[in-house]
Ligand SMILES: [Ca+2]
């Protein structure tokens with residue numbers, strides 16, 4: 001009798017483990033998006049001043065182990081820089097709440113791995129949780145135009161492309177299968193070279209970020225008015241607050 005009971009417990013434990021693994025949600029397009037890019041590290045302003053990407057988690061409880069950013073031109077041709085997130089079994093990336101802003105800095109620093117306040121940050125060059133092989137950099141934006149792919153386990157999740165209005169050419173970066181207004185020719189205009197330092201998404205819906213007009217370039221100094229890890233104002237903030245409210249309900253919901 002006891003043997004049967006113990007076998008049953010083991011079976012149930014195994015079942016719950018498998019249900020748990022399959023319940024983890026992988027990232028698809030629209031589930032996590034690029035929300036802001038800071039592309040000008042303004043060399044000379046001192047350390048802890050890095051180029052950065054802010055990602056917004058739209059779908060609740062996503063498993064983001066394996067999420068990757070890369071500034072390669074073609075999404076499935078690995079070259080240039082890249083950064084792949086992994087939590088090494090600590091679990092902080094296995095069920096990330098909706099409304100979380102994840103900032104990846106291309107520099108050295110102390111990571112924030114606690115999503116209870118809806119922010120996570122990783123310093124790609126020193127982080128244990130960011131694989132930056134083979135170049136050692138997560139991305140490199142110091143050019144009059146560039147692009148960024150967001151990938152998950154070899155699939156496309158998001159894409160954008162930007163360019164200075166006086167840049168001489170558009171660059172080869174291709175959105176692949178993802179929506180992006182005007183395809184290879186489409187880009188976010190970030191003003192004259194040197195005029196601005198980054199750009200933010202102003203929308204309140206994941207697929208609106210396919211439209212360059214939904215983005216705004218900004219010139220504020222990174223150290224004085226750092227918007228990385230914070231909602232971008234207006235309806236973007238309202239949207240993110242709603243995503244966070246939904247996530248909190250999910251966390252505190254009592255099963256009936
Ligand atoms: Ca945090």
Ligand SMILES: [Ca+2]
Nearest residue numbers: 158159209210
């Ligand atoms: Ca998009």
Ligand SMILES: [Ca+2]
Nearest residue numbers: 036227230231
């Ligand atoms: Ca922001």
